Amino acid sequence: MTIQTPVAQLTAEAYPKVTRKTDFKVIDSTDLNYFHSILSNDEILEAQSSEELASFNQDWMKKYRGQSHLVLLPNSTEKVSKIMKYCNDNKLAVVPQGGNTDLVGASVPVFDEIVLSLRNMNKVRSFDPVSGTFKCDAGVVMRDAHQFLHDHDHIFPLDLPSRNNCHVGGVVSTNAGGLNLLRYGSLHGNVLGLEVVLPNGEIISSINALRKDNTGYDLKQLFIGAEGTIGVITGVSILAAAKPKAFNAIFCGIENFDIVQDLFVKAKSELSEILSAFEFMDRGSVEMTIDYLKDMTFPLQNHHNFYVLIETSGSNKKHDDEKLNAFLSSALESKLFSEGVIAKDHADYERLWTWRKSVPPACNINGGYKYDMSLQLKDLYSVCEAVTKRLDEAGLIGDAPKPIVKSVGYGHVGDGNIHLNIAVRVFTKEIEGLLEPFVYEYIASKKGSISAEHGVGFHKKGHLHYSRSDIEIRFMKDVKKHYDPNGILNPYKYI
């Protein structure tokens, strides 16, 4: 659950039960002298520059705020290694930080941990246009990776709304999903190699690994999604795909979620290799978006219970449009949707996407509770129905002074991923009590995941048992202990 508040609060105050581990050393002048001996002035930020420090302590959602007095911004893997070795030897706690766009409090300190920012490691290392292998420092901003590959007729196999800020290394550490997963698959398949600095300063690298390599356990996989708890990713090798030459989209209205699923099956079968997104929104999320996008004309004539945006991308505009038109006609004929439009041109394509991409900000205007979950497709929307019913029966949804504006669901049908947003006028203990643990228990009862793509971080640390078995959690703890025996890396989080 993410409560959005305009004012940041110290995490340590908001969660008084979490206490600073006493075996972590408090930074002193000896430590500072050491860091100054290996780093230049623009690679260290200390307490005196408090305004800049604040941005490293504060998370993207403004929900968590740490109290670090020291940010290190090394510009090489070797320096990261020296920093980690020193911190491990001296039991100084460290939080690795990428673009700090994380949504679960994973990338900011809780107490006085040192922030290790990868921001100064921002170089593209190499690109091989024949194989599509792209290698870069962890701190390369995703937008820059996209631009570089775009200029070389390729695309980065993942895109996110936070592309202007998030780092490639942070995305890998989070195992982010994003908008292209349906087409290009997950990072576990696309990451070819990683360069990682371990808590003791050792560098473990598979960055020169090739597309196929069957020489032993695939260790790099553990760092994908580890949120910086067992090592600091400093370099990434990833498989870039050929850049599509044509994009198109349709936007349609559908009366129930069973038909949404039927349409998805049809799209997989008929659009097949050119299908690149299949997104859904419920009536409530679109109603809020219509209010939010006041000046834009809604693309459909009528209102429906569900809306679906289908994107195609391929190498031949004429072929793609033929396929999409045939799909549209036959879906209308089979009454799979009540109403649908196809983008007339690229501007129209962008406009249709605006109706999907504006749902999250439209639901956030008044603040809200946000959940990111994955479920079997047949159960995907049921969590939204169950939660809405529960809140409605308690008489909490409606016009002011009721506290809840709307409870809505939207997300990625192709990935079985729903975002549940409860838009509120005011945060109340009553709403919270109705939501938790109900939502997590509901997801557990359907064998779903309580975090589809946002991760665990500080936020869901105590909730893993809703999605993972005791034995899995025990093995995860063993992994943490093995790689980070002193527990200095990103403490108080994850596992």
Place this chain on the structure above:
Amino acid sequence: MTIQTPVAQLTAEAYPKVTRKTDFKVIDSTDLNYFHSILSNDEILEAQSSEELASFNQDWMKKYRGQSHLVLLPNSTEKVSKIMKYCNDNKLAVVPQGGNTDLVGASVPVFDEIVLSLRNMNKVRSFDPVSGTFKCDAGVVMRDAHQFLHDHDHIFPLDLPSRNNCHVGGVVSTNAGGLNLLRYGSLHGNVLGLEVVLPNGEIISSINALRKDNTGYDLKQLFIGAEGTIGVITGVSILAAAKPKAFNAIFCGIENFDIVQDLFVKAKSELSEILSAFEFMDRGSVEMTIDYLKDMTFPLQNHHNFYVLIETSGSNKKHDDEKLNAFLSSALESKLFSEGVIAKDHADYERLWTWRKSVPPACNINGGYKYDMSLQLKDLYSVCEAVTKRLDEAGLIGDAPKPIVKSVGYGHVGDGNIHLNIAVRVFTKEIEGLLEPFVYEYIASKKGSISAEHGVGFHKKGHLHYSRSDIEIRFMKDVKKHYDPNGILNPYKYI
């Protein structure tokens, strides 16, 4: 290196330096009584049925032969769990075995290890046509998985020449690559969840996991490619793709490997989403295949230094053929190849594939040394050139009585994977001395992998350092020790 010999030899005799670990218990009547108490008669094979036992001791290449007197073939995960717990408690060594089509001696015993065959766990568990999630027992034969999914308008995302024998669980344990990797990606991306029995009998399962799940370290990844050394995979959940409606292929002759790479870049750009295979063969491998396929007419008029087979698969035959024809014309115009043909119909498509699929048997008639490696594409063919030059300079290649018929290379351009085959009239120490460690050192110097898709097994156990760093090997050993502290699972192999 794989030496193919027509007669099987006891591994223990062929490798006298490998000795039986004395802390493993020798099976006695108490053990047999226990296994009989939990298994029915058709789930146990003992010494008396020696002929059937032999097939479990003998590997696919007839290079390795073990001496097991006991094969257990449990039909449920619970029985696998009981077996493993008992074996762990009693220090009985165990070799998990799937279809036993492995090429590196991973799936047969070395001494008297118990063979744990997954053959009786052969049920499809479920298929969800909406999400494409396919769940099955580990012992389902890949051909049956393909057939099941074919009947449900989907395809298994991986295919292998050994599809009639290999098991789904074995394929995952080997992290097999196969013929569709270029299109559908690796098992690390496609496997959604695994059910695994650990050496101590505990069951760790993520088989209900969904396409997106970011709740902690992705532990299942370690078992993909672990070759049964840290757990026994008993169930697999995998993402099936929609079945393509159209297939086509072109076969062409090319004069040098630089142009092969140029053609690959062009194919990725122009065929893009319908490109599903890009295979190459050198002149020598095709010459041997022409001899092997005596009665078949070679599809091209002239001979060339390289041959490429390009496959497309998609959802619209007319669109695909248009793309492929345009590609063929423009590649001919740009002189990217000297000669090329496109399949006229499905039978012709199958015939073109025969010229690629027959290369391995054509190179094996006289026996041979086989290497499976991956390299950066620019270096891919250079290993074949370097090895051939070395053998030729030693005067070993040519007509009888020279020992070597031909040294040839072929493989998957799309995956950076070359198979180097030295077809011989006779195996000699001189050839072996020229090949090793030269081949491994060459691969190491180019930062390639000494095993692209076949794995490590018994065969490459001592060679990992050519592709992996000391720290990686140390961490791999730690993984093994952690999951299998008694070392009972698939001993003498891997790491």
